[in-house]
Amino acid sequence: MTTQNKTAVVTGASAGLGAAYAQRLADRGYDLVLVARNAARLETLAADIRGRTGRAVDIVAADLTDAAQISVVEERLRTDESVEILVNNAGGGLFTPLAVSDAAASEALINLNVTSLTRLTTAVLPGLTARGRGTVVNVSSALALNILPVSAVYSGTKSYVLTFSQALQQELAESPVVVQAVLPGAVRTEFWDGSGADLGAFPDEWIMSADDVVDAALAGLDAGELVTIPSLPQISDWESFEKARQTLVPNLSLKAPADRYRG
Ligand SMILES: NC(=O)C1=CN([C@@H]2O[C@H](COP(=O)(O)OP(=O)(O)OC[C@H]3O[C@@H](n4cnc5c(N)ncnc54)[C@H](OP(=O)(O)O)[C@@H]3O)[C@@H](O)[C@H]2O)C=CC1
């Protein structure tokens, strides 16, 4: 497909952060491809955005943990030359100690939060790099950094999203294609329903609205941030954390064990 239009593909667009991304990206002039399982909700949102902005909005009803269904989205990402932004937002949460958790539920979470994001990024990247422009936004979580006893699997998936994004940023250092990782704290969405954690138990000051998260994330993107933590007052705190990690690097692989391990 050859077109002058620019398209944003948003996964998990039927609710929460994904629906907010869809609205904001349409406001910025993007046509949309909205992906989630619930076709009726996607169509309602699409009709609202078409009516409000006049943008073209397609929906793809797909379970991203299903091999046949994700392949439809991958094909669109590979072949639609108008795609300029992929927002890998679809994700779920599970907050239970691993010892009492269900292995199949953990596997499903990893499939959604990790495998589908990896597959969709892999599908879109060759086209973006060939066209010499574009953006991949990967929605991670503050829980990639704030690691809790009940978040072994969830924090693991979101740490993956962060480090995957940071590695891609290095891979694309010479390319105009941008990869941003977004690390929201608690957001008032349906994410918490059935997650094992009660959003109602959190102080109100901890909870951001989906609109505020997305506005902050897009402002961070506009400012050239590769990692955006919407609630973090000082970006220098993230930069210090990242610098501390990098100071480890020269000593992470040496021939000799450290002195403290030698008798
Ligand atoms: N809410 C929060 O506090 C935080 C959320 N995040 C992250 O933000 C992202 C969005 O979460 P949020 O908006 O809060 O959650 P919501 O539960 O509100 O929305 C999740 C979206 O993902 C879609 N989705 C879920 N499972 C699948 C699937 N198997 N295949 C395709 N789509 C699916 C849902 O649609 P449908 O059911 O129609 O498929 C829905 O559109 C997630 O990655 C989450 O981890 C990060 C930090 C904090």
Ligand SMILES: N[C@@H](C=O)C(=O)O
């Ligand atoms: N980021 C949120 C969940 O993913 C949280 O901080 O609670």
